[in-house]
Amino acid sequence: MRKRIIELIEADASVDPSIVFLTGDLGYSFVEPLEQALGERFVNMGVAEANMVSVAASLAASGFRPFAYSIAPFMTARCFEQIRNDICYQRRAVRLIGVGAGFSYGTLGPSHHALEDASIMASLPDLVVANPGNATELDRCYAALLDDPRPAYFRIARESGAAYGAPIFSPQTAAFEARRGADVILAASGGSVTQCLAAAEILAAEGVDASVVSVPILQPFPVEAFAACLTGAPVVAVFEGYRGNPLSVGVMETLLAQGRGEAFVDLVAPQAFPSLVGDTETLRRRAGLDPAAIAARAHALVEGRRAPLSVGRA
């Protein structure tokens, strides 16, 4: 995914001389072709994310199309106020790229994990949050936001994601069925879509037919497009982030606002820094966000609903 977004920017830059790429001294083995292509419009800003974000804001004010690139927590938490004041308050159409969504950086440790980045970015006015789950979704997100005057945050996972297809979408229509099924809806975003597709295979073997709804643009939440994917079947939201993430909130708001009454379970990472080392898959498993855990919770929800006199709840 990291390689793909660099390729997209490189292709874009070949037709648009206003693109400027800023990196916080990161992107080894990925960004070199872009440096070749952009020349002086590729700027290594050093290990100074706050300065990078403000510089990007003024480049946007000067008529450039700036991208700023770093590892997700450094791109969001480190320089939150620069994003808030200099990009969002000033309405500068900067593209922020944070690589390492969720547990992507596994054994590198919690300093490099990105579990709150989507939440804090989604809390800001006018900032679009894109969270693509595979290269196709990334291509669609990039295209959908190409001429969008708003700033945007691209939350990029290290893994490629499963090769599910994605229709062309706009920010308003960025919710679709990556898999169709009648018994339960697994609503996910980013890398969690791939986990849910694997969970759906487990469920299928158990006789439960799961739908997987992908939401690649989380903020603003595509309420109507998501509501159109609801069928009355119970809903499990899955997101590699903490509670209160923009997927969970968007799903809950849609369900509540429409008074639909579907049973609902919110699967998120525990709001704690893991003390013991784990690779990406291990951390996911500990958090209950791996396919087996997702399938188990979904199956239980479906069974609970099938049981007589039961009330749908987590």
Next chain:
Amino acid sequence: MARAGSAHRPKGSPQSRDTEAAAARCAATRRRVISMSYNANSAHLGSSLGVVEILDAVLAVSDLRPATARAAERDRVILSKGHAAMAYYATLEQFGLVDPALLDVYLQNGTPLWGHVGLTDAAPAIDATSGSLGHGLSLASGFALGQRLRGRDDLRVFCILSDGECDEGSTWEAALFAGARKLSSLTAIVDYNHIQSLAPTKEVMNLEPFGAKWRSFGFETIELDGHDWPALAAALSRPSRGRPRAILAHTVKGKGVARIENTVASHYKPALAADLDLA
């Protein structure tokens, strides 16, 4: 509006006629600041009164005029110490860059000029929001980088900082960047009034040797009296030496209202009716 010649051609020597006109503008700006603070019961009176000559000299040297305010390629002026908003608005008024009627209703509900500087259609000469300290020099560096990428190092970027905001790490991130990239269109002017929010800077977070710090970051550094308009104009308009410039302008917080000069309280207390007669 492109300037002839390359870097930093002086637009007007600090001759006596200019100096007299500037003195008249600065006096009018101070009167306006005092009345704004009194009418709106606004804080930051001392911060505003101390930066009047700096703002006036920057605007005078820049190409910012009513005809250029909306131009894409022009000089940029950033008041990073956004709490001196009253002085900024009043100086913009002197240069015809904001509707004077908006200053009459400063801080009234529904009006466009906030107590810290924000972007607004009412004053397109304003190039950046400020209010949280430590952002301005980075924003200024971004404009300077943009000018560099367009081959327009002849355009200027002026950034006015407080001494207190030089406590912020991001100020020095920007200084390191601007120095390393030799962003010669950038001029940082520090309003060095030696007082920050709670106490004198030398007690809170000593900045000295301040000039040596800027020089070591790659800035041409000039120290001067920040109320000496001819000295400011000369320092602002002298030819570029191929690197960014820092002007450490020693000022008196609250300058012009004797009862508040050099006091911490002048950061917080609004003007009194009696102050209206002094200026």
